[in-house]
Each structure stands twice: as structure tokens, then as C-alpha cells.
Amino acid sequence: MKLCKTIADLKVEISSAKASGKTIGLVPTMGALHEGHASLIGAAASENDITVVSIFVNPTQFGEGEDLDSYPRTLDADCKLAEGMGADIVFAPTAKEMYPSEDMTWVEVTGDITKVLCGRSRPIHFRGVTTVVSKLFNLAEPTRAYFGQKDAQQVQVLKRMVKDLFFNLEMRIMPIVREADGLAKSSRNTYLSPAERQAALILSQSLKKAEEAFNGGEKASSKLVEIVEAHLKTEPMSDIDYVELLQLPDLTVAETEIKKPHLLAMAVRIGSTRLIDNIILG
Amino acid sequence: MKLCKTIADLKVEISSAKASGKTIGLVPTMGALHEGHASLIGAAASENDITVVSIFVNPTQFGEGEDLDSYPRTLDADCKLAEGMGADIVFAPTAKEMYPSEDMTWVEVTGDITKVLCGRSRPIHFRGVTTVVSKLFNLAEPTRAYFGQKDAQQVQVLKRMVKDLFFNLEMRIMPIVREADGLAKSSRNTYLSPAERQAALILSQSLKKAEEAFNGGEKASSKLVEIVEAHLKTEPMSDIDYVELLQLPDLTVAETEIKKPHLLAMAVRIGSTRLIDNIILG
Numbered sequence: 001m002k003l004c005k006t007i008a009d010l011k012v013e014i015s016s017a018k019a020s021g022k023t024i025g026l027v028p029t030m031g032a033l034h035e036g037h038a039s040l041i042g043a044a045a046s047e048n049d050i051t052v053v054s055i056f057v058n059p060t061q062f063g064e065g066e067d068l069d070s071y072p073r074t075l076d077a078d079c080k081l082a083e084g085m086g087a088d089i090v091f092a093p094t095a096k097e098m099y100p101s102e103d104m105t106w107v108e109v110t111g112d113i114t115k116v117l118c119g120r121s122r123p124i125h126f127r128g129v130t131t132v133v134s135k136l137f138n139l140a141e142p143t144r145a146y147f148g149q150k151d152a153q154q155v156q157v158l159k160r161m162v163k164d165l166f167f168n169l170e171m172r173i174m175p176i177v178r179e180a181d182g183l184a185k186s187s188r189n190t191y192l193s194p195a196e197r198q199a200a201l202i203l204s205q206s207l208k209k210a211e212e213a214f215n216g217g218e219k220a221s222s223k224l225v226e227i228v229e230a231h232l233k234t235e236p237m238s239d240i241d242y243v244e245l246l247q248l249p250d251l252t253v254a255e256t257e258i259k260k261p262h263l264l265a266m267a268v269r270i271g272s273t274r275l276i277d278n279i280i281l282g
Numbered sequence: 283m284k285l286c287k288t289i290a291d292l293k294v295e296i297s298s299a300k301a302s303g304k305t306i307g308l309v310p311t312m313g314a315l316h317e318g319h320a321s322l323i324g325a326a327a328s329e330n331d332i333t334v335v336s337i338f339v340n341p342t343q344f345g346e347g348e349d350l351d352s353y354p355r356t357l358d359a360d361c362k363l364a365e366g367m368g369a370d371i372v373f374a375p376t377a378k379e380m381y382p383s384e385d386m387t388w389v390e391v392t393g394d395i396t397k398v399l400c401g402r403s404r405p406i407h408f409r410g411v412t413t414v415v416s417k418l419f420n421l422a423e424p425t426r427a428y429f430g431q432k433d434a435q436q437v438q439v440l441k442r443m444v445k446d447l448f449f450n451l452e453m454r455i456m457p458i459v460r461e462a463d464g465l466a467k468s469s470r471n472t473y474l475s476p477a478e479r480q481a482a483l484i485l486s487q488s489l490k491k492a493e494e495a496f497n498g499g500e501k502a503s504s505k506l507v508e509i510v511e512a513h514l515k516t517e518p519m520s521d522i523d524y525v526e527l528l529q530l531p532d533l534t535v536a537e538t539e540i541k542k543p544h545l546l547a548m549a550v551r552i553g554s555t556r557l558i559d560n561i562i563l564g
Binding site: 007099100101102103104105106107108109110111112113130134135138139141160161163164165166167168 | 289381382383384385386387388389390391392393394395412416417420421423442443445446447448449450
């Protein structure tokens with residue numbers, strides 16, 4: 001496996017792969033890789049000739065007071081995991097290389113799709129995500145790009161960007177990977193104390209409650225949200241940022257009675273750690 | 283030559299060209315093709331295996347009260363000119379196809395580079411240009427893209443976008459093509475009455491005055507701007523929007539004494555038609 005720390009290094013690899021007609025799978029990450037990322041890398045390696053894993057803690061998607069500085073950085077371990085899952089290239093550039101100009105060139109999806117859910121409390125987040133992913137798409141020229149359903153809103157925003165700007169690639173969305181007890185895998189789980197780790201189970205448990213109610217015949221969107229909120233509140237350490245049920249793919253207001261696919265998504269603080277989780281209903 | 287009126291049609295052509303390893307030259311235009319465009323198409327045809335000319339009057343780069351509705355549309359004549367210059371494909375999509383979502387995904391270069399010159403009176407113009415050109419780049423996947431130096435600020439903004447977002451292509455900038463009497467070729471010249479057409483010579487003449495002064499030893503930026511403004515004002519039909527001298531490539535404030543390359547650019551109304559012209563000094 002090759003570690004490319006500069007854009008120039010990556011370009012050599014990509015143009016050689018392209019020249020020989022190879023397919024390229026790109027897995028954009030911020031590092032601190034866990035089994036969720038491993039599933040993306042494994043899928044990319046099985047579906048493409050060349051698998052590129054980018055590792056870049058992207059400053060433009062962090063707001064004031066967020067965890068940019070404390071976000072875990074574990075490049076050596078990440079390279080081992082990536083190589084073990086079949087990656088051919090790890091691309092780990094500096095912020096200076098990824099943002100060469102003092103003034104930014106932004107790629108921004110507008111409308112409700114970026115304003116609901118995490119967009120309410122993180123107003124600049126998705127602009128940072130779409131900007132950096134555009135750069136990575138242009139650098140790695142992937143045949144397929146891999147993202148986790150864990151970041152459900154990111155998935156919909158990036159799909160919209162790909163559709164609107166006509167990026168010539170296939171978006172491959174992989175299921176959420178969970179711990180044995182149901183907690184969705186996240187690089188931010190490392191922030192949790194043992195007591196918080198236990199309390200964090202309330203997220204997946206409350207989604208399960210909603211799923212059971214839905215499968216048992218409850219189709220009223222307001223009722224389903226109530227079920228989730230009520231269950232989250234049974235955990236004293238939980239502090240709800242949002243629980244929202246929205247139509248897919250555009251994250252518009254839910255139907256009163258759910259018939260088409262909807263996203264049920266939440267962000268909940270456990271102590272000072274903000275966690276997200278979701279399921280699709282319908 | 284093939285006329286592609288849909289994205290699906292274009293994609294068939296591009297993927298076939300890519301699969302056989304052909305180089306692609308893209309000439310993005312708004313149609314109403316003249317000899318300036320012809321020089322771009324000719325250059326593209328001589329440097330690439332396949333030449334794509336896009337013809338799309340892009341609504342998002344026109345502001346309120348600008349000439350979106352009256353902009354000349356001459357597709358049949360454009361196709362003839364393009365074919366005569368060696369184009370292989372004319373891509374003439376609808377606005378609905380180019381903008382598939384109700385909410386926009388914007389590509390926007392920020393900072394002074396989009397705020398000076400035409401950016402002062404056309405605040406949304408360059409956001410529309412960078413957005414549509416990004417789409418065209420992703421659709422046509424060009425090896426080289428061709429633009430005219432006539433739109434000097436557009437050239438610098440697009441170069442910045444290509445640099446910041448890492449589009450994998452070469453920007454080819456072609457010199458301004460002028461009428462025998464010096465008027466820069468423009469699709470908007472068709473708006474001019476015979477008297478206005480004569481008055482419009484004041485633009486290129488005043489740039490020539492500045493160039494003569496510069497070559498004669500005048501290096502003071504304020505003085506060079508004064509020479510141009512004074513000459514423009516000798517024409518009663520001229521109404522200056524701006525005359526600016528700025529450093530290349532980032533369009534920052536001019537040096538007091540010009541040593542490095544600077545752009546001397548102007549926008550001037552002749553009657554109700556707004557014309558632009560420029561030269562590079564230094």
C-alpha cells in the first residue's frame with residue numbers, strides 16, 4: 001500500500017491507474033478508522049481495481065467551538081487498518097494543500113436539505129463537506145465513492161451535489177455498522193466515559209422502539225417521533241439536539257401517515273459528546 | 283458533427299471518446315458565435331482528438347434587468363460555424379436539464395477576485411459562471427478547456443476555481459479577436475446601432491492610449507487609469523461603468539509603479555449596451 005502525503009504524489013498514482021483503464025474506488029474519511037470505515041474500504045476493494053482511502057480532518061466542516069482540535073488523529077493505525085482491508089493508496093494531505101488559496105472556492109448545496117437535522121445546529125458543516133468532497137472527487141477521479149449511512153444527511157446532500165453538478169461516478173452507500181450492543185460505530189465514541197458509553201445505548205434503543213411501532217402498524221409521523229423522544233428522555237444523561245422524521249431523498253417535511261421511505265434521524269448529547277444515529281422507515 | 287440536445291446524448295459521446303483514450307477539448311459558449319469563438323474552436327480542434335462546443339445561455343449568470351431574454355439565440359448558424367471550425371459535438375441542453383433541482387448547488391469563488399471589475403455591478407454573475415462551468419467540466423471531462431481573454435475577469439475566476447477544486451484539465455486562454463477597426467468581437471455588438479457601433483471604438487482606442495503611454499515609460503498606475511478615463515470621456519455616447527488596473531492573477535490592488543503583469547480592464551455603456559475590453563500591461 002502506498003501512502004501519498006501530497007497531491008502531486010496522488011496524481012502520479014491516479015493518472016497511471018486511469019491510463020491503464022483501471023476502476024477506482026474512493027473512501028473519503030477523517031481518519032480514526034473503525035469497523036464502519038473498514039466496511040467501506042472492504043466494499044471498495046471488492047468492487048474496484050484500485051482503492052483510495054483519503055484521511056483528512058477537514059477544517060471547513062467544523063464550526064466555532066466544535067472538536068476540530070481534539071478530533072482523534074491516528075494515521076499509523078489508520079494505514080494498517082486500510083491496508084488490511086485492501087486499500088492500495090492512503091491519501092493524507094495537509095490543509096494547506098487542500099486549500100491552496102486564501103479566499104475559498106465553495107461548493108454549496110442550498111435549500112432545506114442542508115438546513116434541517118444537523119444543519120440547524122451546524123450551519124456551515126455541509127458546505128465544508130461538499131467543498132472537500134468535490135476536491136477529493138476531482139483528485140481521485142473515482143469510478144465509485146463510498147459513504148456510510150451513519151451520516152444519513154451527508155449522504156443525501158452529497159447525492160444531491162453529484163446529481164446537480166454531474167459528477168461522473170457512482171455513489172455507494174453502506175449500512176451502519178454497530179457494536180454488539182447496538183451503538184453505532186463512530187470515531188467520536190472514543191470521547192465517551194464508561195458511564196456515558198452505557199448511556200449512549202439509548203440512541204439505537206429508541207430507534208428500535210420506533211421501528212417496532214412502525215412494523216406494528218403505527219404510521220403517524222408525529223407519533224413515531226414522540227415514541228423516540230419519550231424513550232430518549234428515560235436516560236438522564238441524554239440531551240436531545242433533534243429527533244426528526246423527513247421524506248427521502250430531499251429531507252422534506254414528513255407525510256402525516258408514512259407511506260414512502262422516510263429518514264428517522266437524531267442527534268443527542270451524552271455528556272459533552274454529540275452522537276448521531278438513524279434508521280429508514282417505509 | 284453531432285448535435286447533442288440532452289445530457290444523456292452527450293454522455294454517450296464522451297464515454298465512448300474516453301474509452302478509446304481520446305483527448306477532449308471543450309469550448310463553453312452562450313452561442314451567438316462569432317470570430318472570437320471561432321478562434322477558440324479552431325484551437326481546440328487543432329489540439330485535441332474531439333472538440334465539444336457547448337451552447338447554453340446560462341440563466342444563473344444574468345442579474346435582474348440584464349439581457350437574459352434578449353440575448354441572441356442562433357443555434358442553426360452556431361452549428362454551421364462550429365462544424366466549419368472543426369467541432370465534433372455541439373452540446374445545447376435546456377436549462378431544466380442543466381439545473382435539475384429546485385434548490386441550487388452553487389460553486390462560488392469568494393474574495394476580491396469576484397468582487398472587483400464586473401463583480402461590482404454584477405454581484406451574482408461569477409457564481410453563475412463557475413457553477414455552470416463546473417457542470418460542463420464534469421459532463422464533458424475535457425483534457426483542455428478554451429476561454430477568451432476578452433472576458434478577462436472570468437478567465438482569472440475560472441483559473442482560481444480550477445486551482446482550488448483541482449479540476450484535472452488544462453485551461454487554454456486565447457487572445458481577444460477584434461474587428462479591423464479595433465472593436466473587440468462580442469455577441470452583444472449586435473445590439474449596437476450604426477452610430478453606437480462607431481462610438482464603441484472608444485474602448486479599444488483608449489486602451490491603446492494607455493499601452494502607448496506605458497511603452498513610452500509611464501508606469502504610474504493612477505496615471506494610466508486617468509489616461510484611459512480621459513479618453514473615454516471624449517466620446518459623448520460613452521458612460522463608464524469602471525476602468526480598473528489590477529494585479530494578475532488575483533486581481534488585487536495595483537502596484538503604484540507597475541512592474542509585474544497587470545490587467546487594465548473596462549466596462550462602458552454605449553447607449554443601453556454594456557461592452558467590456560482589456561489589455562495586459564507589464
